[in-house]
Every structure is written in C-alpha cells, then in structure tokens.
C-alpha cells in the first residue's frame with residue numbers, strides 16, 4: 370500500500386526570523402501527534418542547511434524547491450543535487466508550473482533535472498498540470514500525457530520507481546479554486562493508467578501521486594479520500610503551522 374505524504378512548499382516566502390518561528394511551530398504541532406503521514410518541508414534554499422539541524426531525529430523531511438542538472442562547475446547562482454544530498458535533503462520539487470512559467474523551464478530541462486536528482490539520490494517530486502485555457506478547451510489529458518512522456522517516461526523502471534508525481538492544475542494554484550475531488554480523482558487515475566502503459570501495473574500501483582492547488586484545512590479530507598490521491602503538495606496553507614497540521618491530519622490513514 371502507498372503511504373501518504375504531505376509536503377509544504379513555502380515558495381519564496383518568510384525572512385529568517387519568520388522562517389525560524391514557523392519551523393518551531395511546526396515542530397511543536399508535530400509533537401503530540403501519532404500515525405502521521407510522511408511530512409516534507411520545502412523552505413527557500415537559503416534555510417535548508419540550517420533546518421537540517423532542527424529536523425534531525427524527527428519524522429519531517431527536508432525538500433528542495435529546485436536544483437540544477439549539472440554535477441558542479443561555473444553556474445553562478447545554482448545549487449546541485451549532490452549538494453542537496455550532502456546536507457540530507459530527501460526530495461526535490463521539479464517542474465513546478467512557476468518554474469515553467471517564470472523561468473522558462475522546458476520539459477527537456479526538467480527531464481535532465483529528474484535524471485540528475487535520481488543519480489544523486491535525491492527523490493524527485495515531479496509536477497505536472499494544465500492551464501485554465503487547456504482545462505477549458507478539453508486538452509488537459511493530452512497536456513499531462515505529454516509532460517509525463519517528455520520528462521519521466523524515458524527513465525528506466527528502476528529509476529522511475531524513485532519518482533513522486535504531483536498533479537497541480539495551474540488554474541488552482543494560489544487562486545482558491547481547488548479542483549473538485551472528482552476532477553482530482555479523474556486526473557490521478559488517468560496518470561496512474563499512463564504509468565501502467567509506460568511500465569506495468571505493479572509500478573503504477575506503487576507510485577505516489579499528490580494533488581496540489583489551493584489545498585486547505587477544509588478541502589483536504591475530501592481530496593485525500595480519493596483512491597488515487599496519495600497526499601498533497603501545499604503552498605499557501607503550509608505557511609501557517611496550525612492549518613498545515615490540519616491538512617496533515619486529513620492524510621492520516
């Protein structure tokens with residue numbers, strides 16, 4: 370059975386003092402609870418190293434929001450996957466729609482990042498999602514299929530088993546417009562079926578598919594109850610420890 374995971378993506382939010390307060394509140398909320406799903410925190414990269422200490426011996430894993438696909442070298446401003454691995458980062462979010470939209474990341478570049486991530490033993494959380502126009506003109510299944518084919522399905526089966534997928538419809542990110550449980554389940558089942566076609570049904574059953582896009586304390590339970598929704602990638606609501614833990618509780622089995 371797939372174990373659920375909830376990852377908080379802080380994006381480019383929280384200065385040092387606020388980031389420290391939030392992680393302390395998160396640790397406090399975490400203390401009294403049992404049977405939790407896997408939890409990940411993706412703070413801005415500048416805090417990762419410091420948070421390693423704070424999260425030592427807890428059930429909360431560190432997640433990077435991005436990294437570059439080269440081993441090392443003259444790439445000013447970038448960080449490598451081996452650097453992430455060397456400080457104990459477990460996951461890296463890749464292909465987020467904000468990276469695609471504002472930093473022109475292409476499917477091909479994301480494919481290189483996914484490969485390098487696996488090579489450096491950092492588990493990729495691969496994001497895919499359609500725009501509002503693509504949802505309205507009914508091309509959304511094709512859009513997701515193309516993203517999966519271009520960036521993931523060339524991986525060997527062994528490598529692919531390291532991937533977690535996050536379906537994040539762009540129209541639902543930061544808008545308060547969540548996909549309905551039916552819309553989420555429909556797309557997650559579609560993605561699982563594409564994995565089955567590209568690999569096999571055992572692989573398809575093992576891969577976790579998270580939902581992201583305006584997940585909050587109110588809608589999380591219904592979304593996470595869907596058969597093919599294995600947790601969430603949470604933006605805005607992860608910036609408040611109490612809300613974030615309401616979402617985490619909704620993912621308890």
Ligand code: 13P
Pocket residue numbers: 378465537541542543544545581582583584602603604605606
């Ligand atoms: P929101 O939860 O703020 O909509 O963001 C979702 C997201 O992009 C997580 O990666």
